[in-house]
Amino acid sequence: MQMECERDQKPALETEVKVNAHQIELNNFVQDFMGLAVAGMIESLKGVADVQTVTLDISRPKEQ
8 A cells, every 4th residue: 555645645725825926835734734724714704604715815004
């Protein structure tokens, strides 16, 4: 029986991150860690069911 190394396994969720409009490369572990954490938080909200995609924008307030 051949075992597949975790880093070679496809992530459970496709997760991408952009910082200042630049795509950040994520390995499978980080994709799973971030994607499953955010999806879990979103799914726990009232009125949310059957999450297929999530878009989350985070930005610092502009200084005045």
